[in-house]
Amino acid sequence: MEDDLGLVERVRAGDEAAFAHLVRRYQPPLLRLAEATVGSRAVAEEVCQDTWLAVLRGVERFEGRSSFKTWLFRILLNRARSSAGREQRAGRPDDEIERFDGSGAWAEPPVPWSDRVDDQLVAEHLARRVQALLPELPDQQRQVVVLRDVEGLGPADVATLLGVSDGHQRVLLHRGRAKLRALLTVEMGSDR
Amino acid sequence: MMRWWRRRRRALVCRDAVALMTAYLDGELRDHDRIRLEAHLAECPHCTEYLAQLRVTVDALGRVDTDELPDVAVDELVALYRRWRAG
Numbered sequence: 001m002e003d004d005l006g007l008v009e010r011v012r013a014g015d016e017a018a019f020a021h022l023v024r025r026y027q028p029p030l031l032r033l034a035e036a037t038v039g040s041r042a043v044a045e046e047v048c049q050d051t052w053l054a055v056l057r058g059v060e061r062f063e064g065r066s067s068f069k070t071w072l073f074r075i076l077l078n079r080a081r082s083s084a085g086r087e088q089r090a091g092r093p094d095d096e097i098e099r100f101d102g103s104g105a106w107a108e109p110p111v112p113w114s115d116r117v118d119d120q121l122v123a124e125h126l127a128r129r130v131q132a133l134l135p136e137l138p139d140q141q142r143q144v145v146v147l148r149d150v151e152g153l154g155p156a157d158v159a160t161l162l163g164v165s166d167g168h169q170r171v172l173l174h175r176g177r178a179k180l181r182a183l184l185t186v187e188m189g190s191d192r
Numbered sequence: 193m194m195r196w197w198r199r200r201r202r203a204l205v206c207r208d209a210v211a212l213m214t215a216y217l218d219g220e221l222r223d224h225d226r227i228r229l230e231a232h233l234a235e236c237p238h239c240t241e242y243l244a245q246l247r248v249t250v251d252a253l254g255r256v257d258t259d260e261l262p263d264v265a266v267d268e269l270v271a272l273y274r275r276w277r278a279g
Contacts, residue, residue, distance in 0.1 A: 016274070016277075019269075029258060049268075052272055053272060053276065056272075098210055106238045110241045113244075123251065126251075131257070150253050150254070155220070177246055177249055180249050180253075181245050
């Protein structure tokens with residue numbers, strides 16, 4: 001598989017096939033991140049189109065200091081933030097997912113999940129479930145979870161992209177994962 | 193006072209253990225905290241279960257499909273490219 005920088009070079013040189021290649025590789029994650037940010041598919045599609053246009057306009061200036069993927073996501077997030085029709089879902093301010101008693105021990109210990117979680121079919125089922133549950137998260141938590149766990153970016157890149165501190169990035173990631181875990185428990189715990 | 197402080201430092205309660213887990217999974221805990229967390233996990237089945245469930249959740253997120261893009265969507269964006277080249 002040709003690497004991003006090679007494709008970017010070819011796009012600069014006017015190679016349409018190389019552009020189509022980048023689109024196939026990155027439009028699905030772009031759309032997912034855009035939807036996670038603006039909360040609507042239609043607006044997300046517009047934001048993605050704007051993003052590709054901005055990529056073409058800026059491709060001469062792209063120096064490869066960050067990865068192409070990080071650069072692309074940064075453009076998308078800037079576009080998405082300024083797009084109209086943004087629906088803010090802040091979520092409850094401090095929704096504590098885990099419950100502890102006064103001494104800091106579990107008030108409601110986690111219900112064990114079925115042993116079948118190692119099963120390949122169950123893993124695929126969980127992946128589909130977790131994708132369906134992503135919209136349940138507040139905006140910022142969802143953005144961090146998508147960038148970190150779905151797209152596989154590192155903590156420092158994600159903090160920079162979203163304009164939050166490293167520590168806040170981690171808090172958002174923790175809350176997002178904890179909420180998804182709690183939602184998955186509803187089906188995984190009832191199995192025994 | 194000193195002894196109270198030491199005991200406080202040693203005893204990690206479940207709430208603290210859970211708060212350390214995200215940094216732990218990132219491999220970003222300082223040794224001191226990592227050792228305390230691992231000691232707590234060795235004795236606490238609930239936190240061990242919780243950490244395992246977090247790992248399964250993260251693993252599931254990593255398997256979320258990168259959907260195949262329909263050709264028509266690619267064509268639309270390639271048309272954008274042609275207009276940009278022409279303009």
